[in-house]
Amino acid sequence: MYDAPSLENTLDQKAIKIAATDVQVYYGDTHAIKDVSVQIQDNTVTAFIGPSGCGKSTFLRCLNRMNDTIDICRVEGKILLDNEDIYDPKVDPVQLRAKVGMVFQKPNPFPKSIYDNIAYGPKIHGLARTKAELDEIVEKSLRRGAIWDEVKDRLQSPGTGLSGGQQQRLCIARAIATEPEVLLMDEPCSALDPIATAQVEELIDELRANFSVVIVTHSMQQAARVSQKTAFFHLGNLVEYGDTSQIFTTPVDPRTESYITGRIG
Amino acid sequence: MSVFWLVLIVFAIAAVAYVLSRARAMKSAEGDSRKLHSLPHFYAANGALSAAVPALLVLAIWLLAQPSVINSSVARVIPDHVLEQSGSLDLVMSDVRRVADGLDEAVRQGAMTNAEADDVRAGLTDVRRRLGDVGVALGSDVRPEVLYAAQRYRALNSTGALLRNIVVILIALVGFVLSYSRTHKDFRARNVVEKGIKVLLMAAASLAILTTVGIVLSMLFETVNFFKLHNWRDFFFGTTWAPNFRGDSELSILPLLWGTLYISIIALLVAVPIGLFAAIYLSEYAGPKVRAFAKPLLEILAGIPTIVYGLFALLTVGPLLLNIFGAEGLLGVGWMGGATSVLTAGIVMGIMLIPFVSSLSDDIINSVPQSMRDGSLGLGATKSETIRQVVIPAALPGIVGAILLAASRAIGETMIVVMGAGAIAKFSLNPLETMTTITTRIVSQLTGDGDFSSPETLVAFALGLTLFVLTLGLNVLALYIVRKYREQYE
Numbered sequence: 235m236y237d238a239p240s241l242e243n244t245l246d247q248k249a250i251k252i253a254a255t256d257v258q259v260y261y262g263d264t265h266a267i268k269d270v271s272v273q274i275q276d277n278t279v280t281a282f283i284g285p286s287g288c289g290k291s292t293f294l295r296c297l298n299r300m301n302d303t304i305d306i307c308r309v310e311g312k313i314l315l316d317n318e319d320i321y322d323p324k325v326d327p328v329q330l331r332a333k334v335g336m337v338f339q340k341p342n343p344f345p346k347s348i349y350d351n352i353a354y355g356p357k358i359h360g361l362a363r364t365k366a367e368l369d370e371i372v373e374k375s376l377r378r379g380a381i382w383d384e385v386k387d388r389l390q391s392p393g394t395g396l397s398g399g400q401q402q403r404l405c406i407a408r409a410i411a412t413e414p415e416v417l418l419m420d421e422p423c424s425a426l427d428p429i430a431t432a433q434v435e436e437l438i439d440e441l442r443a444n445f446s447v448v449i450v451t452h453s454m455q456q457a458a459r460v461s462q463k464t465a466f467f468h469l470g471n472l473v474e475y476g477d478t479s480q481i482f483t484t485p486v487d488p489r490t491e492s493y494i495t496g497r498i499g
Numbered sequence: 500m501s502v503f504w505l506v507l508i509v510f511a512i513a514a515v516a517y518v519l520s521r522a523r524a525m526k527s528a529e530g531d532s533r534k535l536h537s538l539p540h541f542y543a544a545n546g547a548l549s550a551a552v553p554a555l556l557v558l559a560i561w562l563l564a565q566p567s568v569i570n571s572s573v574a575r576v577i578p579d580h581v582l583e584q585s586g587s588l589d590l591v592m593s594d595v596r597r598v599a600d601g602l603d604e605a606v607r608q609g610a611m612t613n614a615e616a617d618d619v620r621a622g623l624t625d626v627r628r629r630l631g632d633v634g635v636a637l638g639s640d641v642r643p644e645v646l647y648a649a650q651r652y653r654a655l656n657s658t659g660a661l662l663r664n665i666v667v668i669l670i671a672l673v674g675f676v677l678s679y680s681r682t683h684k685d686f687r688a689r690n691v692v693e694k695g696i697k698v699l700l701m702a703a704a705s706l707a708i709l710t711t712v713g714i715v716l717s718m719l720f721e722t723v724n725f726f727k728l729h730n731w732r733d734f735f736f737g738t739t740w741a742p743n744f745r746g747d748s749e750l751s752i753l754p755l756l757w758g759t760l761y762i763s764i765i766a767l768l769v770a771v772p773i774g775l776f777a778a779i780y781l782s783e784y785a786g787p788k789v790r791a792f793a794k795p796l797l798e799i800l801a802g803i804p805t806i807v808y809g810l811f812a813l814l815t816v817g818p819l820l821l822n823i824f825g826a827e828g829l830l831g832v833g834w835m836g837g838a839t840s841v842l843t844a845g846i847v848m849g850i851m852l853i854p855f856v857s858s859l860s861d862d863i864i865n866s867v868p869q870s871m872r873d874g875s876l877g878l879g880a881t882k883s884e885t886i887r888q889v890v891i892p893a894a895l896p897g898i899v900g901a902i903l904l905a906a907s908r909a910i911g912e913t914m915i916v917v918m919g920a921g922a923i924a925k926f927s928l929n930p931l932e933t934m935t936t937i938t939t940r941i942v943s944q945l946t947g948d949g950d951f952s953s954p955e956t957l958v959a960f961a962l963g964l965t966l967f968v969l970t971l972g973l974n975v976l977a978l979y980i981v982r983k984y985r986e987q988y989e
Contacts, residue, residue: 303876305786332879342870345893354888355878405874412878 251276251416251446252297257311259292259301266292270311270472272465274416279438279447281457281478284467285493290450293467294418297448298334299327315416332359335414339421341401343393343408348385351393351404352376355412371411378444379407380437399430406437410445417441419449423456435460454494458482466490505558505664509671513551516675520546520682528684537689545688548695549678554671561663569655573648581644591645598641598649599656601630608633617650715967721960728954734961740924742944742955750958752965754924758934759966762845762920763909765930769849770909771902774856781857782864783886794861801854805914812847812919813838820846824931835931837921842930844919848912852905859904863897864890896981903977907970913938937962 252274259267267289274280282290292301299320301307313320320330332355343351352372355361362368372389376382381403385396393404402422409417419438423431438460441447451457457464458478465475466487474481474490485491524542528534535542570592577591602619605611610633611619619626626641641649682688726734729750737751777797781790817838826833867890875885891898913936921933922943944959951957 298877300873300877303873328879328881330879331877336873336877338870338873338877340870342868342874344871344874344889354875354880358878358880358884358888408874409878 248275248277250274251316252448253314253317254293254296255312255314257293257296257309257313259289259296259310260308261292261304262306266470267296268470270467272472272475274446274448275463276446277442277444278463279442279449279461280463280465281461282448282450282465282467283452283454283457283493284473286452288467289470290465290467291420294420294448294450297416297418298331298336300331300336302327332412333414334416334418335409335412337402337406337409337417337419337422340425341398341405343396343401343404345392345394347390348376348393348396348404349389351408352411355408359412361413375407375411376404378410378441379403380433380440381407397430399426399433402426402430402434403437406434406441410441414445416446416448419447421450421452424452431456454482466493468493502558502562505667506555508668509551509554509558512554512668512671512675513547516546516550516678517543520679523679523682524684524686524688527682535684536687537692541688541692542682542686544692545686545695546675546678546682548692550671550675552695552699553674554667557670558663558667561667565656565659565663569652569659572655573652576651577648578644581642591648594645595648595652598626598630598645599652601633602649602653605630605633617654619646619650715964718960718964718967721957722964724952725954725957725961728957734958738926740940742958748955750954752937752962754926755935755937755940755962756965757926758841758920758924759910759936759938761930761934762841762848762916762936763906765842765845766848766852766909766912767902767906769846770852770856770905773849774853774905775860775898777853777857778860778864779886779891782861783882783890794858797854798858799854800851801858803851805851805912806918808847808851809914809918811850812843812915816847817843817919820931834929837933839919839921839933840931841920841934844916845930847919848909848915851912851915852909855905855908856901859901860894860898863894863901866897867893896983900977900981903973903980907973910970910973911938911966912936913942917942937966941966 250273252272254273255271257267257270258265270289270293282294284290295301296309296313297315297320301309309321315330315334318325344354346354349372352375353362353368356368356371362371373382373386376385381400384400385404393401396404402425406417406419406422422438423434426434435456438447438449442462449457449460461478463476464478464481466473466481466485466489468489474485474487476486481490482494485494521539521543524535524539525532532539573595574588574592577588577595581591582588602611602616606613606616610629619629626646734750734752736753737749738753739749740751740754742748742750781794781797785793817840820840820843821828821835821838823829824832824835826835828835871889871893872885875889876882880888916936917939920935920939922935922939923933924935924940925932927934941959941962944956944962
């Protein structure tokens with residue numbers, strides 16, 4: 235819906251931001267992700283689609299090593315971010331997560347003021363030297379999160395008091411505030427109503443100008459609306475990956491076609 | 500017939516009602532339970548509850564009321580000159596009850612017949628000797644008036660018991676008959692039984708509340724008695740605690756309150772950091788194996804009787820502190836005269852409180868949603884930043900509640916203070932001196948040989964009430980804080 239044809243044509247010239255090769259993920263004895271190789275481009279929205287439990291969220295969490303926080307989870311294979319292996323022992327997962335921001339399924343603002351929610355990341359990473367700089371970051375992030383006009387008069391009121399859609403945009407603004415290079419979104423609209431969803435989708439499209447966005451979604455319409463690249467996961471395998479228009483119109487794999495037309499999933 | 504048998508009979512009637520009500524319900528439905536409004540056991544339960552509950556309720560009320568009714572009725576037959584000789588009605592009445600019990604015992608052992616017990620005259624028989632023969636020792640010869648009152652006491656008691664038995668059994672039977680006659684296949688037994696159960700649950704809840712009210716009232720009356728005998732200004736604003744059983748004591752709460760708060764503060768200074776850090780470790784860092792092992796182990800601390808902690812204070816912590824701060828200690832400063840001190844009691848009490856703080860805080864920290872942690876970690880925060888800036892603030896209201904709960908316990912603690920802190924009431928900032936608390940003074944004032952109506956004894960109730968108000972205020976404060984923060988966070 236938001237796709238500009240001129241951008242479509244230039245896709246192939248874009249740099250590769252993340253390159254995953256033969257990634258395997260195990261939860262205890264369960265083999266959750268099998269041999270996934272995918273190349274995610276910069277300044278592009280990439281959608282992961284697939285039925286529940288197909289491993290798309292698990293794979294997403296590999297990209298910023300959030301799976302490290304789960305004791306029984308084990309990741310094998312190679313994931314390069316700007317040609318650096320993020321699973322290299324020398325890489326600090328905490329630093330990595332500042333570079334690869336994440337937005338979660340349910341809006342999870344901290345029990346702090348709206349201002350402190352945004353300022354949390356910059357404070358931790360020491361991005362602002364003065365209060366004025368911090369104010370500036372907060373305002374910029376809230377503007378980029380398309381929520382500034384709604385909250386500018388109540389920055390000190392708690393973030394938990396906002397509506398669901400506002401909370402999710404606040405969380406996106408919070409993720410942007412640390413100046414990440416990649417933004418991972420795990421079903422960011424599943425807890426939102428259609429109006430809030432439309433606002434968030436519009437925002438995702440705008441974010442593409444500065445970030446590489448990876449979004450997991452259950453809604454194929456959403457994937458078609460917001461993404462330029464789509465990856466279809468099924469039972470832990472990456473079945474098909476390509477331009478969104480191609481996946482939705484002329485899928486190569488019969489499983490992709492079955493899922494898109496609603497026969498499996 | 501004793502109360503035990505009476506209760507048994509009521510239960511028997513209820514059991515019969517259970518079986519018969521069920522049978523009648525089944526019969527009215529022609530043996531087809533599908534035609535009944537409720538399942539058969541609801542009819543049965545309705546019968547049993549109707550028979551048992553009102554009867555047992557009346558029995559309970561009767562048992563509570565009968566002694567005071569009989570007492571006041573017997574007190575009327577005691578002439579005034581006897582009262583004057585003995586000093587107080589309570590003393591005469593306790594004599595009367597002793598003699599009455601003695602007569603009962605004599606009858607039971609066969610030394611007297613019932614008729615003899617009712618007829619003995621103090622002038623004609625040596626009642627004291629005869630009761631002595633059956634093992635009831637009386638302090639002095641029985642006066643005729645007391646003997647007469649005792650006989651009257653016995654007579655009223657037996658009439659009362661007989662009347663009680665009849666009334667209770669009658670009520671059980673009436674309940675049974677009423678419910679039985681109502682039992683029919685269209686009778687909504689299920690609704691009635693559930694309503695009845697609701698009433699029982701309500702009764703249990705109100706009983707707990709009423710008991711609290713009763714405790715407060717009884718303390719309040721004795722406190723009022725105390726303030727009739729002792730100046731309230733001295734109690735609240737005096738500076739000396741010097742009870743003197745010959746009278747003319749200085750009974751001020753302030754030195755005791757100071758000791759209580761001082762020891763409690765030291766205890767919290769020990770318990771809150773250790774307990775909170777333990778909770779953070781257990782809930783955030785420890786693996787499932789460590790947790791499964793360490794958490795119960797920590798909670799064992801909560802199960803140790805406080806007297807054992809008291810021993811620990813007396814035998815281990817006290818001498819240890821003395822070795823450091825005593826005259827011949829490591830520091831050689833001689834600040835500490837004996838093993839008992841505020842610090843001793845405070846440290847040991849703090850150890851006692853660790854599991855309270857840690858266990859409650861652990862539960863609260865665990866109930867902070869994982870999405871909060873994910874959100875923080877996803878922004879590139881480290882684990883400790885996440886805990887410090889997101890998890891703890893979110894859990895703070897609950898943690899404050901846990902701390903205030905621990906403070907309540909510290910203020911009410913007795914045994915550790917008795918053994919660890921000493922018994923001298925004074926104002927001092929030195930934690931190495933002995934001090935004492937409100938609770939230990941309550942114990943010592945009530946366990947002495949003092950006259951029960953003297954201010955030195957009654958002061959215990961005033962102290963107890965103050966303590967109650969103090970902990971109540973603390974709990975109200977805890978609730979207020981928790982609610983205030985919750986409004987902000989949700």
